[in-house]
Amino acid sequence: MPPPAGRRNRPRLRPPPVPEPTRHRTDPRLRARPRPRLGHDRELDEPLLVSDPGTDVVSYTGSTTVGRAVLAEAARRLKPCSLELDGKTPMLVFDDADLDAAVPVLTAAVTTFSGQFCMAGSRVLAHAGIADELRRRMVAALEAVRPGPGDRPDTDMGPVVDREQALRIDGLVAESEAYGKILVRGGLLHPKGTDAFLRPSLVEIEDVDAPLVQREVFGPVATFEVFGDEDDAVRRANATEYGLAASVWTRDVDRPLRVARRIDAGTVWTNTWAAVRDQMEKGGFKQSGMGRLNGPRALAEFQEIKHLVHNA
Numbered sequence: 676m677p678p679p680a681g682r683r684n685r686p687r688l689r690p691p692p693v694p695e696p697t698r699h700r701t702d703p704r705l706r707a708r709p710r711p712r713l714g715h716d717r718e719l720d721e722p723l724l725v726s727d728p729g730t731d732v733v734s735y736t737g738s739t740t741v742g743r744a745v746l747a748e749a750a751r752r753l754k755p756c757s758l759e760l761d762g763k764t765p766m767l768v769f770d771d772a773d774l775d776a777a778v779p780v781l782t783a784a785v786t787t788f789s790g791q792f793c794m795a796g797s798r799v800l801a802h803a804g805i806a807d808e809l810r811r812r813m814v815a816a817l818e819a820v821r822p823g824p825g826d827r828p829d830t831d832m833g834p835v836v837d838r839e840q841a842l843r844i845d846g847l848v849a850e851s852e853a854y855g856k857i858l859v860r861g862g863l864l865h866p867k868g869t870d871a872f873l874r875p876s877l878v879e880i881e882d883v884d885a886p887l888v889q890r891e892v893f894g895p896v897a898t899f900e901v902f903g904d905e906d907d908a909v910r911r912a913n914a915t916e917y918g919l920a921a922s923v924w925t926r927d928v929d930r931p932l933r934v935a936r937r938i939d940a941g942t943v944w945t946n947t948w949a950a951v952r953d954q955m956e957k958g959g960f961k962q963s964g965m966g967r968l969n970g971p972r973a974l975a976e977f978q979e980i981k982h983l984v985h986n987a
Contacts, residue, residue, distance in 0.1 A: 725749050732977050733757070736793075738891075739917075739962050746965075757966030757976045759958055761891040762793045762919030765912040766948065767902075767934065770804035772924035774812060776946065782816040784922070784948045786832045786875050789822075790895035793963075794920045796948055797892060799877075799899050800911055806901045810858065810879070813899065817859045817875045820895075834871035835894055841871040844894035848876045851887045855880040858899060883914035891917070905930070909937045918960030922948045941967075 725733050725748040732755045735745045739760040749756040766781055768774075784796025801809045823830035835841050845862045861876030875895035880888055888898050902908040912921055918939040923931045924946055935943035941959045944950055951957060956970035966976050 725754065726752065730754065734966070734968075734976065735759070736968075739964075742964065755976065757958075757968070757973075758964040759793065759966075759968055760919075760962065760964040761917055762795070762959060762963050763798055763888070763891055763915045763917045764794050764796050764920045764922065764940075764948075765798040765800050765938075766796045766922045767800045767908050767912060767924065768802060768805065768809055769905075769908075769923075769925040769927070769930065770802040771926045772802075772805070773926065773946070774805065774809060777924045778809070778812045778816055780948050781813060782820070785817065785877075785897045786820055786895050787949070789832055789835045789873065790875075791835060791893050792949075793891075794942075794949060794951075795893075796922065797897050798888065798912075799897055800908055801899065801901050802908070803901055803903055810899060813877060814858050817861070817877050817897075820875050822864050822872045822874055832875065832895060835873055836871065838869055838871050840894065841873050844873060844892060844896060847887065847890075847892055847894075848878065848896055851878045851880070851885070854882065854885050855887065855898070861895065883911055889915050905934060909934060913937075913939050916962040919963035920944070920959075 724730060725745055733745060733749050734757040735742055736759045742758040742760040746756050746758060764784070766784060768777055768781070781796060781799055787795070790797070799809070799813060819831075821829060821831045822833070825833040835844065841863060848857070848860070848862060851857065856879040857876070858879050859875065859877040861874035864870070864872035864874055873895055875897075877897050877899055878887055879899040879901075881900070882888070883900070885898075887896070888900070900911055902911050918941065920942040921935075921938045921940040922944045923934050923938075925931060931943075931945040935945070939960045941963065942951075942955075942957060951969070953969050956967035956972040958964055958967040967973055
């Protein structure tokens, strides 16, 4: 909202398709307001909002599938479009990394927002020399995560958005047993219940073409992959169609810059994750989107260049 408003534009918001009571609890300011003309019907809303003559610029954050549809509709009317879409953030852990520092952050990268984050650290790539130790530590850390209501002090991770999504995510982990080794099963906290609580999952996979590597899960699920050397690490990191973010863990002074330059991602962190600032342009390569959020580039997305030429 700030980038368009900062350039004297009037933003029009399309809320996510969550239940109305949830949206009102999330933002109390909406309680007293009438339901907007554009509701929660995806097949109707995106085309209406994008094709409306009053919409000059479109900024969309969400799935790559819907992003492509938004872009196609915008292209029919030559409207500028900024898209932040799916991601499969690889976390490259080299054999000289400080595992005491890395493991808590890698765990948070899987469980923050219950994994419902485009920059979630959904791929843990381990150098062969420390793979056994990192695997052991990650299993212990994820098994110790306590899911539950967010208002309880003993909760480490809240629910996903609804039961339907919890069942979908649990099903993807179950299917991965056919092509990977399940290190932490995780899954539904209450299999016979109606809630959306999940425990985090970790699946070791060798084939980078496997569905769990290639598909954004949008839940607390990560793959564990082993690489042999720096070239193999970069090859694996770039093996998906996404390029939103990545993380490099090492004590080597030169390696972070050398590796980051070869990774196809809009943001690459060194020995950290999810360090995002308002001043930093954020966005993805490849199928993770186009355009940028935050920073001066985000303001430019909502501006037109006009020349006024006067003949004296």
